[in-house]
Amino acid sequence: MIFEDKQITLKDGKTAILKSPCVEDAEKLLSYIKKSCGETEYLARYPEEWNITVAQEEAWVNRLRSSPDTLAITCYVDGEVAGNCEISFRGGMKTSHRATIAIAILKDYWNLGIGSAMFEELVAAAQNRGTEIMELEFIEGNDRAMHLYEKFGFRVVSEKPNAFKLKDGTYRNEFYMQKYLREI
Numbered sequence: 001m002i003f004e005d006k007q008i009t010l011k012d013g014k015t016a017i018l019k020s021p022c023v024e025d026a027e028k029l030l031s032y033i034k035k036s037c038g039e040t041e042y043l044a045r046y047p048e049e050w051n052i053t054v055a056q057e058e059a060w061v062n063r064l065r066s067s068p069d070t071l072a073i074t075c076y077v078d079g080e081v082a083g084n085c086e087i088s089f090r091g092g093m094k095t096s097h098r099a100t101i102a103i104a105i106l107k108d109y110w111n112l113g114i115g116s117a118m119f120e121e122l123v124a125a126a127q128n129r130g131t132e133i134m135e136l137e138f139i140e141g142n143d144r145a146m147h148l149y150e151k152f153g154f155r156v157v158s159e160k161p162n163a164f165k166l167k168d169g170t171y172r173n174e175f176y177m178q179k180y181l182r183e184i
């Protein structure tokens, strides 16, 4: 799916552009995801687990853009990738009422309102699609993310104990949140 470019103003007064990831930016997108995974414990992978080539990343961007069931939105600030988010609309007759969200923004751009701007677009996309339940998961301790998700009406409905094991040998629980777009 393609997201029509949208300009937003960040909390520091700078301008940012929300747009679909472009295949020409595959290398930048790969650097961005590796960097994000090194900046926080709250993403599911370590940077070294992103051992894909630029050509594979290009193929992934092409798949995203042509997929009828996934919308990705990248935030660019001064031409650089600041963050990305995705909503995946589930297929299957029994699960197509659900859509799953993922988001990661680089540390230099946290708390500037990018996450909130992206969530507004993701909720609007889910509403347009007729999605009934939006869902996401986050790792215990990610208070900034939880604040953002609760602000947009998501509520924790279950917890998966010890879902992640970090390099230091400690474990983290994972929380599953839902937002209902209609009463069930």
Ligand SMILES: CC(C)(COP(=O)(O)OP(=O)(O)OC[C@H]1O[C@@H](n2cnc3c(N)ncnc32)[C@H](O)[C@@H]1OP(=O)(O)O)[C@@H](O)C(=O)NCCC(=O)NCCS
Binding pocket: 036, 040, 042, 043, 103, 104, 105, 106, 109, 110, 111, 112, 113, 114, 115, 116, 117, 137, 138, 139, 142, 143, 144, 145, 147, 148, 151
């Ligand atoms: C979590 C994340 C997506 C939020 O995006 P963001 O652009 O920083 O979000 P915003 O600036 O729109 O909003 C952040 C909100 O959290 C609040 N906040 C900041 N630090 C906080 C903290 N430690 N505890 C609670 N709330 C906090 C801010 O005040 C702001 O609230 P407001 O909108 O009510 O004023 C982003 O920080 C990020 O990508 N983090 C690393 C990767 C990650 O955790 N991804 C999510 C995996 S589930």
